[in-house]
Amino acid sequence: MALDIVIMAAGKGTRMKSRHPKVLHQLAGRSLLGHVLGTTAQLGEHRCWVITGHGADAVESAIAGTGAVSVRQMPQLGTGHAIQQVVPHLADGGAEGGTTLILNGDVPLIAADTARALAQACGGERLALLTIVLDDATGYGRILRSGDAMGGRVLGIVEHKDASERQREIREVYTGMMAAPTAALKRWVAALKNDNAQGEFYLTDIVAMAVAEGVPVVATHASDDTEVLGVNSPLQLADLERRFQRRQADALLEAGVRLADPARFDLRGTLAAGQDVEIDVGCVFEGAVTLGNEVRIGAHCVIRDAAIGAGAVIHPFTHIEGASVGAGALVGPYARLRPGAVLGEQVHIGNFVEVKNSTLAKGAKANHLAYLGDATVGERVNYGAGSITANYDGANKHRTVIGDDVHIGSNCVLIAPVTIGAGGTVGGGSTISKDTPAGQLSVARGKQVAVAGWTRPVKTKKG
Numbered sequence: 001m002a003l004d005i006v007i008m009a010a011g012k013g014t015r016m017k018s019r020h021p022k023v024l025h026q027l028a029g030r031s032l033l034g035h036v037l038g039t040t041a042q043l044g045e046h047r048c049w050v051i052t053g054h055g056a057d058a059v060e061s062a063i064a065g066t067g068a069v070s071v072r073q074m075p076q077l078g079t080g081h082a083i084q085q086v087v088p089h090l091a092d093g094g095a096e097g098g099t100t101l102i103l104n105g106d107v108p109l110i111a112a113d114t115a116r117a118l119a120q121a122c123g124g125e126r127l128a129l130l131t132i133v134l135d136d137a138t139g140y141g142r143i144l145r146s147g148d149a150m151g152g153r154v155l156g157i158v159e160h161k162d163a164s165e166r167q168r169e170i171r172e173v174y175t176g177m178m179a180a181p182t183a184a185l186k187r188w189v190a191a192l193k194n195d196n197a198q199g200e201f202y203l204t205d206i207v208a209m210a211v212a213e214g215v216p217v218v219a220t221h222a223s224d225d226t227e228v229l230g231v232n233s234p235l236q237l238a239d240l241e242r243r244f245q246r247r248q249a250d251a252l253l254e255a256g257v258r259l260a261d262p263a264r265f266d267l268r269g270t271l272a273a274g275q276d277v278e279i280d281v282g283c284v285f286e287g288a289v290t291l292g293n294e295v296r297i298g299a300h301c302v303i304r305d306a307a308i309g310a311g312a313v314i315h316p317f318t319h320i321e322g323a324s325v326g327a328g329a330l331v332g333p334y335a336r337l338r339p340g341a342v343l344g345e346q347v348h349i350g351n352f353v354e355v356k357n358s359t360l361a362k363g364a365k366a367n368h369l370a371y372l373g374d375a376t377v378g379e380r381v382n383y384g385a386g387s388i389t390a391n392y393d394g395a396n397k398h399r400t401v402i403g404d405d406v407h408i409g410s411n412c413v414l415i416a417p418v419t420i421g422a423g424g425t426v427g428g429g430s431t432i433s434k435d436t437p438a439g440q441l442s443v444a445r446g447k448q449v450a451v452a453g454w455t456r457p458v459k460t461k462k463g
């Protein structure tokens, strides 16, 4: 049976107090709308429509390439008016009937199972509403039923602003998500009026129309409120972010990852962790990160798109992006691995060391205050404090090659392109601009002299 999914995303989101469209605000590193599209992608074959209006250009470029098609709603005259814009595009479904599933771009955490159940409850012939019982239902559309009990037949939805005192006591609310028989939906939205408190075309008025026609109306329930919570303000966004992060943290804990504190953990992407992994407080993981067995991550590290090998230890306050760290390596505290940093097994990178687009072979060490950019570093190299590769001549980047077992003293400048021969030593303070021979000591610095008979100046007495 034909399934159309409509995601409403034309609203202004005034309470965000932002220049950016609400549905493009980020939750866990992904836009609110991106979360919904990620969920709909799990719903089997369907066509997906996004209603755009406020910030339409930005929203439309954000959905480019997702397969969803945008339909503009200008101006925005209510949720029923939004659906009026899209109905000409919806599949009628012929004899089989079709289902239209309506979701919200600002309700990001709807679960695929719940959305699927909602579409199935419709089955092309019933009007299915997703409802939830809230302690505080202020602002929501209330579900009217025959008799007071939840078991009564659904008769309609009354918006908060149009509800009587008595109706406002109802705690079962409409979540903003429904599934309707497509052909009937077309008929119902065409008949909507805007004679209500807000002067808007309410999609929710179709419920009473279905009841009047004898079309069955069913309510399905969300498993928990997190999946139906909408984002209207920065406060609600932050609340949902925490709930989402807690859910991810709990899943990792369940899988055996030892988080020092699940309340101080942030994952904005995916984290694949082996056995006996420990993560201290305040870490942020972004993009795709993999951690091997027995990896330990110290407090306050930011790690993005990286692979950390088994047994490696990342000490506190380290920043890693687009890098890989070999098994048993030690990194940090306060280290920075930039894109293209590839550390072999047992490599040591210490405090205030920056590595970019460089490969360090097994056992190489740069323990203090150093820079390695566009370098190929051999096994067991010891790279001294304060040494840097001068890899950029102002126009082009050049490579530095350091052979196995080289010892670079402190405060050296290696002016690339340059090769340091295997087993060689570079004396501290050298500025190396030519290749050095293997196995020898290379020194390039001013010679030390002693000036005999020199005396230190003394202060002249005044007046």
Ligand code: UD1
Pocket: 008, 009, 010, 011, 012, 051, 053, 073, 075, 076, 077, 078, 079, 080, 081, 082, 104, 105, 106, 139, 140, 141, 142, 157, 159, 173, 174, 175, 176, 201, 202, 203, 204, 230
């Ligand atoms: C709507 C429901 C209400 C429900 C609540 C759940 C109606 C009339 N009311 O109310 O019963 O409890 O959601 O959160 O449907 N939108 C458009 N075009 C418009 C207006 C809205 O695309 O012209 C989009 C918004 O971007 C948003 C969604 O529709 O994604 C809901 O709109 P909103 O104004 O938040 O509806 P509520 O008044 O909260």
Ligand code: CA
Pocket: 230, 232
């Ligand atoms: Ca709303």
